[in-house]
Amino acid sequence: MLRKEQNDLLTQTGPGTPMGDLFRRSWQPVLLAEELPENECPPVRVKILSERLLAFRDSHGRLGLIDEFCAHRGVSLWFGRNEEAGLRCPYHGWKYDVTGQCIDVPSEPVESGYCQKIKLKSYPLIEKGGVLWAYLGPPDKKPPEPSYEFATVPEKHRFVSKRWQESNWLQAMEGGIDSSHVSFLHRGDLHNDPLFKGARGNQYNLGDARPVFEVVESPGGLYIGARRNAENGHYYWRITPWVMPAFTMIAPRGNHSVHGHFWVPIDDQNCWTWSFDYHPIRELDAAEVQAMRDGKGIHVTYVQGSFRPSANKDNDYLMDRKAQKEGRYYSGIAGIAMQDASLQESMGPIIDRTKENLVSTDNGIIMARHRLMRAAKALAEKGITPPGVDPEHQKVRSVAIVLPHDVPYKEGAKEALIAKPGVAPASV
């Protein structure tokens, strides 16, 4: 459980909040690069960390992320004309460049210099790994570009998607570090999902529903190791890295791709769940990419023209009681992503953690909250840069590995936990 003030601290990420300030020290994924596919394409609304912004790619290919609303009469610039190196408000023709600087106020004489006095709030927006990343923090604290491995491998090695989740970011993220639910909620998919099935590790998962956990602090967050029995004095370990504040990875299976998530607050009651698959040393094949597009693995299909999952709360997530009874879907919901999201959204927009009853196997979640609170406090009181901002902290990998009983995973998987270009992932 958390006290109410602790829950508020962790779940509120708007401007001026301690957790909002912590998020604002890292680059956040805000759009798929394909959402701004070409110069002068239509602008896209972006809501992140409770701030309403507008992203656009101007005539020269420069990326901008600016206040959504025109400084003149408050019109949404989503209606704007993206032309001649700026975004022009269609109401009275005020025009802004990618930095938010007003560059034309048609009603005022150019000589007056009036437009120089108008500037919208703007943030840096960069493209890396098929994703557009924004930095909403203090300009003098801007960190180096993100170094997560999925964003650094060749384009054909990765697939990235995002979906709108109708819950606070924290209850979504906590699902990403809660390894103990896999043997229940997702058990049907270990047999059936084309992106998971066939791995030897699945048998260990299904054969031992009571894993033993080891939670270890890492420089950027945590490693959460789940240990299950394997053959002849060995354990099967699945190791989940969490990089603060909101990056998690899932241990791989066989020769399938490595995958994970970002959990990025839209506002306090909604978040973007980013899902990525990649393979460090090979291209994803056509069947894999098609499966991901079809909503397999950790991805979803969408309501047309949106990033809302086609199974959503408005259609009861397409609950299938027959499949639930037959064990095809343990919860009755199809697909790993929506199995998680449906339950997390059912908690309500922001779960009241004063009422929960955590148990010992929830120590990964308890430790993550502890580290977030500690880091937010250190940032607020002493200006200490939070863990996870350093690019070295981001160069992590999830690991599935079989080790002898007497070898600690932090030692046995030490090299495998570090992302190294051209090196195959440790997977079983």
Add this chain to the structure above:
Amino acid sequence: MASESARMASAAEARFRIDAPNSKPRAIKIIALDRSSETVVKRLAQATWNRASFFTASAFASAPQPAGSFSMTGWLSDVAGRTKDLMDEVASADLVVMVATAGENASAAAIIGEAASAKRVNTTGLIVGSAGVSDEALAKTLAQLRPWSLMLVIANADDYIEDMLTALRA
């Protein structure tokens, strides 16, 4: 009309949730395995808890045991220094938390773990102070705790224990 899931997940519906206790306090026994951990456990014991109780095992763990005559009776101490029967304390626990300092001798974990196993009580091992010791020293402590811990946490600082106990409603 909105689906049942859509209506029931709304913030407006949250106010109709049952506002009554949904659990009883669990008995959690926190046992320091070495001298350094004792200081941490004794400090924690000063706070107000629901049903947490605090013990030390280090004095007994480090004492030589005559072969064949070992008894778990009087094997623990509470923070006031009174001796306690290990089996009695474990039997009345919902969870046993063993606290060890990285690099210190945690051999008492085997005896406590065996008692917990016999009584079917879950155990959590907590290693604190890992930031300041070598991997080798940490591995030694880990090796003593791992066989007897269903959950093992390696924390850089001891302030984690308080948050963990609060989270578990200790």
